[in-house]
Amino acid sequence: MSMPLGLAYARVVHREDGMHAPDYDDVYCAREGGLDESRHVFLDGNDLSARLAGLAASQVFVVGETGFGAGRNMLATWALFETQAPPRARLHLFSVERHPLRAADLRRLVARWPTLTVQIERLASLWPAPVQGMHRLALAPRVTLDLYLGEAEAGLAAFEGQVDAWFLDGFAPARNPAMWSPALCQALAARSRPGTTMATYSAARGLRDALTAAGFVWTRRPGFARKRHMLTGRFEGQATGRAGDARPWYSQPSAVPPHGRIAVIGAGIAGTTVADALARRGREVTIYDAAGPGGGASGNRDAALSPRLAVEPTVRTRFDLAALAYATRWLADHDPERTLWQDCGLLQLARSRDEVDRQARMLAGLGLPRSVVHGVDAATAAKLAGTRLASDVRGGLYFPGGASVRPAALCAWLVQRSGVTWRDHHVTALSRHEAGWAVVDDAGGWAVFDHVVLANAGAAAMLCPDLPPLGRVRGQASHFALAGAGNDASPACVVCDRGYVLPARGGRQSVGATYEPRAADLVVHDAEHEANRGLIGALLPDLAAAIAVADVRGRASWRCTSHDRLPLVGGVPDRARWCSDYAALGHDATQPVTTAGALWPGLSVSLAHGSHGMLRAPLAAEMLASALTGAPQPVAGDLVEALHPGRWLIRQIIRGRVAPDQDMA
Ligand SMILES: Cc1cc2nc3c(=O)[nH]c(=O)nc-3n(C[C@H](O)[C@H](O)[C@H](O)COP(=O)(O)OP(=O)(O)OC[C@H]3O[C@@H](n4cnc5c(N)ncnc54)[C@H](O)[C@@H]3O)c2cc1C
Structure with missing residues (x-):
């Protein structure tokens, strides 16, 4: 049984002296000194001011962090970048968080960190739903945040990139040991390049040993305020890149x-x-x-x-x-x-018992938050659609973000x-x-x-x-004129079953699309208009009565699959190179291979x-x-691999269906 994708929000208590995390008996941000601590430990600890100022045009500087929390370090880095970096340089932030705050909690931070008001408001406006995985947020034209929601180790394993400076943050090691484990330090090393730096407020013995074992050379420095020591360091181990990966063929194109x-x-x-x-x-x-x-x-x-x-x-x-x-x-x-x-918004209707069951299993299995998708009964579905639904509609899924x-x-x-x-x-x-x-x-x-x-x-x-x-599948969409008060019968949200009916626009009702894998032409066919009209009839009876059947336009084109x-x-x-580099896999798929995909x-x-x-x-x-x-x-990373254009070829090679200088099966 796989883990659900939905995550719990962090429990937060707002008190006069700061924002507390009762589950970790620690604070997200104290009333005093929060930003000064970020600057002292993480920004100065990685010498960011000088490094950002020294970036070349178009250079991307990557900062990685092991605990996003309230985003204090990342927001402070963004603010520093805006003042220090040359005009065309870019900042890429990557952080992980197991229990994200709510956007409303983030917004309350404006009162504590007024100098970061712009950054906090922007972050809160983009704040993702609590769903496990990577979330890309375009914070500013030159600043990007990849926020991985989930366990830190999983986030580091998922991250496809190399970091220039690490912030090892998170709740104290005694309260959150997984965040400071040797395995985590190894994961940091795997995403570092020679010269990558790190800084952390902790100087705990176990952490020092784990950093050394992972290839970081560390130095103790005076900590912030009452803390005696903190650590800074530099990666001097071997950068493994894809050579250390189980599937080295999935390489990425070089930067232009x-x-x-x-x-x-x-x-x-x-x-x-x-x-x-x-x-x-x-x-x-x-x-x-x-x-x-x-x-x-x-x-x-x-x-x-x-x-x-x-x-x-x-x-x-x-x-x-x-x-x-x-x-x-x-x-x-x-x-x-x-x-x-x-x-x-978008409704995916369920009109059979099987589909109702499938949707229920999907909701239970994925465990997604309501803001992403939730189940609705037939009456609620009709209310969301703002028009009458067919009597066999049993309910459905509603995607507020559709x-x-x-x-x-x-x-x-x-x-x-x-x-x-x-x-x-x-x-x-x-x-x-x-x-x-x-x-x-x-x-x-x-x-x-x-x-x-x-x-x-x-x-x-x-x-x-x-x-x-590559395959191709013909599809035709239809746009019917709406008679009289037809707009009122058109749905207020997208309504899907085996096709989709969209909210009307400009007096026309769009519906699509037919799916004809065997078709060989792109002529617009009346029969396919009829099929599209049939979909409206099957889902939205009042709309079916309101469309002007004779006044229809349409368009047919190929889907590429x-x-x-x-x-x-x-x-x-490069097919020839793959066929020779990975030929051994055709005899034994468990052969260790280290050659990166050409x-x-x-x-x-x-x-x-x-x-x-x-x-x-x-x-x-x-x-x-x-x-x-x-x-x-x-x-x-596993999604990058799943979409890699080489995935079909490597399967053919492993199955022994292709060899050097031989046509593909
Ligand atoms: C009827 C229908 C309804 C659909 N409805 C939806 C929907 O509701 N939601 C959804 O997400 N997707 C929908 N899709 C799928 C979606 O339209 C396609 O996935 C998407 O348009 C593919 O975009 P593309 O840029 O890859 O290809 P295309 O849009 O086909 O673009 C390819 C372009 O390449 C150009 N080209 C070809 N050869 C050359 C060349 N040699 N040199 C230069 N240019 C060239 C072509 O002129 C064309 O403009 C629908 C598809 C169909 C057919």
Whole structure:
């Protein structure tokens, strides 16, 4: 039985002398001296003022912490970065917390730390639901926080990045021993590079020994206020990187040099979100697409942000939860006026006893907080939808964070606002040269780029033969005119069953989408409009009566799929090299292998978003942009691996289905 994903909030008692944690008999922040202690122990202990001031343009400085608590150290580091660092440098904060505070508790800290008011308010506005896993928060244009909610050791194991300075914080070792264990120090070492520093308020003997064993050379210094000693240190052990990992083939693409040129091929949601994420990091991006932004599946008028959760916390379930939380934060930042999206909530209806059972098992198994998803009965579902539901609806799941988006408008807006260079052409060939990739377009023009991102869905296979097989599934969405007071019958939130019905917009009711794996054309078919109308009829009887059947528009396009229905995000394996480097695994999959996966230099992909591109592409873009700028990954390492474009190839090799110089089975 797997552990539920939902976590308990921290118990907090606010007293005159500070904010207390009764479960640990310790304080989050004392009335006096809290920030001074942070500065003395952690910021000065890691010499951050000078190191941040000395950053090169576009350099990413990574700070890791073992106990977020009320965020005091991280917020103080952010404030220091804003005053010290050169204009284009970036700060990446990573911290772990088992019992997160509530946003309301965070906001109360403004009174204690008024100099951090801006930082506290921003953090509280982005504060994630208490769900186990990594949460990426874009604190400021150049400052990112990855907050892992869960056990510290699990968080460190999940973290895909290398840290420049560690803060070993958390409640006192005597009250919270797991936070200071030898295993934890080994985990810090595994995410350190030569020269990584550390600082901690504790100078306990056990900690000193554990640090030494992990490869840190420490020094005792005067502690803060009444504390006699604290420790600072430097990692001088062996940085293991991927060579020490059980699956070394899942390597990440190398960072692109700060002035490197990047081409993104395809201007659907995958390409435009990648281009935007890179441009926001100050990178020079050119995007190619002869069909214009949203020329493929992303050209739909409306879409839903709808996660499909399994009963168990599978990688897909965890990725979709992370993607939903990230996409809504990302949309709120990009479009606070809600012109391109609507945070209207989403219902997944249950109309059979089996589905009611499945949903109940899912809620019990995942244990997610109500703010993410909760069960509703039929009457509550109808109330949320604001319209009558069919009589066979037995209830459902309600996602308060579910949303509707306008994909075509969003893609066009991203291209226009991100300041990328637009090329109104398809790419017909890629060839690798010493100077980079030569990109040839359909007008015969060509240009050389340091890095190319393939985001052109199924057409990517024509440009890169080393990709895993990609499938395509036709889908058609319909937009019916609404007669008379039809808007009143349209749902107030997204309503899903085997398809989705969205809140009406501009006098039209969008519904989708058909799913035709065997179809071979993209002609809009009346029969598929009829199927979509049937969905409305099956779920929303008053709306069915209000749509003007004869006045319907629609659009058909291809969903691009992978063999396991997860997207492909990351670098592209060099098939010939993998086949020879990992050939031994075909005879014995338990063979120890240390060779890191060889990737095509300067090539990565965001593909195969299937039926969920609107949900998944923003987080996928953040993954790629992080890798290409040398920053840590926004999701846990096992999710990075689950989406790795080499996963199909390594399985084929292990199953003995592919050998060097042999076609793939
Ligand atoms: C009917 C339908 C309804 C859907 N509804 C939803 C929904 O409600 N929610 C959701 O999350 N997802 C939905 N999806 C899925 C979603 O639309 C896709 O996952 C998403 O659009 C994929 O985005 P993409 O950028 O990967 O691909 P695409 O949007 O297909 O973009 C690929 C782009 O690459 C360009 N291109 C191709 N070849 C080249 C080349 N050689 N050079 C340059 N450019 C090239 C194309 O012109 C195209 O613009 C739906 C899909 C369909 C078909």
